[in-house]
Every structure is written in C-alpha cells, then in structure tokens.
Amino acid sequence: MQFRMFAASAVGATFAVACLDTSPTVTLGRDAGTTDGGTLVLPGELLPADPPNCLPCAAAKSSDLRTNRVCVGDATPTRPNSSTRLAAFLTCACRTSCASACADSCSGAPMTTACELCTSTSCATERAACEAP
C-alpha cells in the first residue's frame, strides 16, 4: 500500500464575496462540512443600484449630512464614489476637527455658517474632494 502525504492547502481561504453578486448560492470555499449543517450555503443577493436622483457628495454636504441617498455608483478611476468622499468629510466635520461648529449640521440641519467656516479651514482637503465635479 502506498501512502502519500499531502501538504495541506489553506482550504477556502478566500471568502467569495464577489461571487455573491452573480450566483444564486455560495459556499464558503470548502466541501467538508459538519454534521450540524452540511456545506454552508449562503443566499446570493445583488447589491442595490443607486436610486434615481441620488445625491452627489457636494449636494449631500450642503443639504443633509445625515442623508441616506448618497450616490455610490459615481466613482471614477481617479476619484472614489460620493459615499466614500462624504464619509471622509463627515469624519472631519463631525468628529475630528469641527464637531462643535458643525453640531447642528451633523444633527440633520443644513450646512450652517459656522460649519462652513470651520470646514473651509480645518477640513479643506475633505471638503475639496467632496465638492470635486
């Protein structure tokens, strides 16, 4: 009887998130299941598309920082999507550099004068990125 020893592979190290977009079911990258559930199969599900008239970063910044309608599908090769740029602006405006000046704006009010002033100096980079066309 011949015995072969196999070096193990890190089976299923890849979590197949990308597959979720197109496949109806996804396993987690290995066949050997356990008796309490067999192969783990996840339901596939497409990412939702941007709603019509989603808000670009600049529009969201001036109207409602807490909006839930920021565009996510407007990334370009040189620029992240509006959701990412607004998140960076929010971190600066609401948490790290202008939290006091922007308290109202970060609580649902439109951009106030105090918040405009603070972010124009203390969050200039994030602000410019958000306002970029």
Added chain:
Amino acid sequence: MIPMRIPSLLVLCGILGSLPPIGCSAIVAADPVQCTSDSECTARGPDFQGTGCALAGPNKGFCVENRSASVGECTTNADCVDLTGPGSVCTVDAAQPRCVPLLGDDCPLTYGNPFVENTVTFALLGDFTANDPGRGRDLGNFEAASLALSEFQQQSSFALAGNRRIALVGCSQARPKATTARLAAAGIKAILGPSDPAKLVRVVEQSGAFGIPVFATSAAQNTAVSVPGGTSAVFLTGSSQDGVVAGINGVLSDLSGTVRAARNRGFVRVAVLVDGSLEAYAPVLREKLIFNGKTALQNQADASCANCYTAVSLTRDGAPIAPSEIAASLAEFKADIVIPLSEGGFGNYLARVEALPAPAVPPYYLAPFIDVEDASYHVELASHSTLQSRVIGFRPLRQESAYASFESRYRSFAAAEAGPGPMPSLQNVRIYEATQLAIYSTFMASRGGANGRFEGAQVAAAVPLVTAPGAETIDVGPLGIPNAVGALARTGKMNLNGLFTSFMFLPNRSAANAWEVWCMDGSGRYGATKRTMTVTGEWTGVPAVCGAAQ
C-alpha cells in the same frame, strides 16, 4: 441553484499544527474517500489500527487517529486561521463547531475583538461601507452601540458566565439576506437593526431559523414578526406605526380645537406630507388618522367639508419637489394643519415654503420627531416668531436628566477632538438602549447554558426575563449595571427602563410608545410641554399651545 465550490483538496499535516488533537500520523491516501465506518478503517491493514472514520469536518471520509476531534473542524478561533483564513471564527457554541468567516467586505467595523477566544459577538446592521448610501446617518448607530458595550466593559461587577467578552461588528445592510445568513452561521448572538426598516423582513428570513434575536429600532415593517422564527425572536424597540399615529391623533385633536376656534368653523382641513421611507405611513394614516370625528379616508370623501384630507409626497421619482409647488398645493387645498412626515431637514424646506407669498390664512404644522430630532426647524425658524407659534410636535417621552447624561456621554464618545461630538439622533438612542437590552439578555443566557455555552435562541428566550413587568426597575446606563446584576442574581429577572423605551412589548412585538409634546422656545430649543401620552395611550396634562406660556 448551483452552489459554487472550490474543489476539495486532500487535507493533512500542513494545517495540523493548528489542530492539535489530530496528530500528523493520521493517514490519508490518495483515495477520494477512505471510509464510511470504523470497520472499513481497521480493515485497511495494520497501519490503520486504532483509527476511526471521520464522519464530518475537513477529514470527513478519512481514517484518523482522533475521531472525536474531527467531528467538529475546530475548537478555537486559532484553528480557523489556517482552515478558512483570517477573519474567521470557530462557532464554539454549536454542537458541531465549524469555521465561518465573520468579517468581510460587508462588515468593516468592529468594537471589541471578536477573535479573542470565546468572545460573544453581536452584529449591527446599517450603512457602513463605501457601497452604502447612508453612512452619515448610520455611523452614529455604531457609536451608540459601542458606547453601550464600553460601559459594560468598564464595570467590574458585570461578567458573562465563563468570563466571556462581548464584541460588536458593524455590517452593511445592502445585502441583508447574504450578510445575515453568514453572520448567523458564524454564531452571532444578537442582531441590532437594520436601520432601514424595508430590510428587516429579509434579515429575519435568514436569522429566524437560528432563533437569533433581532432588535429592530424601527417598526415600520412589523410584518417581520410573522416570518418563521420571528414570532419569538423579533423585538421592535422603535416607534411603531400605530404608536406614531396615536401620537399624531392626540396632538391633532388638541390642535383642531385651537384651529376651529380661530377659524370659527366646525371642521379642519388636514394635509399630510410624506417622503422617503415614511411614505409607508400614507396608507396607515388613511385608515387610522382621526379628526373631525372621522378617519382620514372618510374626511377625504366628505363633501360637507369639501374633501378635507389630502396626502402629498415631497418627492417625485425620487427627486424632491420644489417648495413652490408644495406651497401651491397646500394653498389650493386650503390646509389648516400640515403634518410633515419627513426623514429629516423639513424645517429647512418649511422655511423655503414660508418665504413664498403666504396664503391668506397660513397653516399650522404638526411635526412628529420619530427617528431624528430635526435640528433644521430651530436653525431656520428660531427667529421666526409667528411661525414658532404655528409649529408644534411630539417626540419620545424622556427623563430629561437621564437623557442629558446620555447625550453628554455619547457626544464625548463620538468626538475625536476635545469638544463634544455630534448630537445623538433618536435612532442612535434606541440603538444604545437596544444594545443594553441585548447585553442583559446575553448575561442571562450565559448563566443558563452549560459551561457558559449558549446560542442566540437562548438570548431571545431571556429577553422576557430582562423586561419582566413588576420586577425591579433598572434604568439603562452605567449606573444601572450593578443594580441589574444584583437583581438578576437575586430574582432572575428585572424590568429594563430605557431613556425612551419602556420595553413593554405589545402582542405585535412592538415596544409601547410614550410621547411628549414640544414647542419651540424663543432660543430655538424644542422644549417639552406637560402634555404627554403614556405607554398605555392615555393623554395627561393640558393641551399645549405653542407661542404661549406653558
């Protein structure tokens, strides 16, 4: 349905360093399957003496020395690093533990360390990734849940059985089914959220089979309760549609008296403005909004008051409708009372409407603050004294001192700079409260399981013990934690009292709502009046008249 599979590979010693119970002398041949029973192993010859057939796990179908260890594929999180890669945990509470990825692109946030062995993990669902459109709205929810967790971590009197720690992961709700299914398989013990009520049913469809409790802070989609598994595991801790409508009816009744007297006629004309997810209220209001002694639907059809109800959307095809168009609609309808049900920022919109040429008799506005205390009214209208007297609203009834303490803690926690951070939204508060409810329920579940082992279903089963009517009342917040631990140790139950939430769950699984009426004061603050609605729906105090001394 075609499952995608990465081809099975024969597994042996390369990973066995991380699986100590399985020695490297376990024998694997090139055969795709060696055995289906122990006897087949021993029949393979002297080299197989003492081996058994692994019936599950990564060595399934092979003869191994320590069969019991391979029934489950892991015993610790460390085992899973080699098996499934970083970001995976071993579901140690399951009868047959397995490695499941906990973190992925859809779960970018953590508080606490879910990879410390035996850690209990909660998941908060919301908009947290670059593919989500509402990070500005939901980041505060993660901070609120993290604050609740941090306050327990700082209490020496609080410990789960087995000294297990609790961690939090923040996951996107963009694909609620896929993400929830994975989290459920990873053995999370509770779900907080989702923030989008439209996603709740799909979450419960996946979590229900596991009995994992879902603490949803918005009850707009309470049909999730009827999803299999939801009846015992969904807890709607936010404002229910019926609760909101009860609040509107109460304030509308008060306001109608004022308006009828001012207009010197026997009826009022009411317009509701809806946008975003709150458009779900439109059909409910038609049936349950009461004024002029009739439902909105009856008012709409009543020729004697010239069809005195209308509902207007603030958006068309997802785009905001111009204030001038809304103003024209309201003027044409001759609205006496306007009820904006908006997700936020309506005060700004209202300022633009009011800046237009006003109708001869301008309307009153009845503004419910459901998930957000809309700061835009006071920013835009604080100096508008005549409008201040025409704006009245209600918000969740709260104890001011306890709320002020929470607000201060939250603003400090959320700020990275020395000054205070953003104000919490009402949704943030509810997440904070719901996290405390989940933690106390987990505490009880851990006490009930053997060796501190338990699953999500036990957490769901413990919720009634933590919200038991008649038991010792414990306020949410850090000061309540020692008292809660004492009460639970002595009697096995307590009655958690939220900043907003009574946690008195009604038969439809919604927490009963209590409201307080607010008016805007001269400095632009939303000051509480003495007019309140209790959790049993009774109104107390005299009807509030804004712009007058309260």
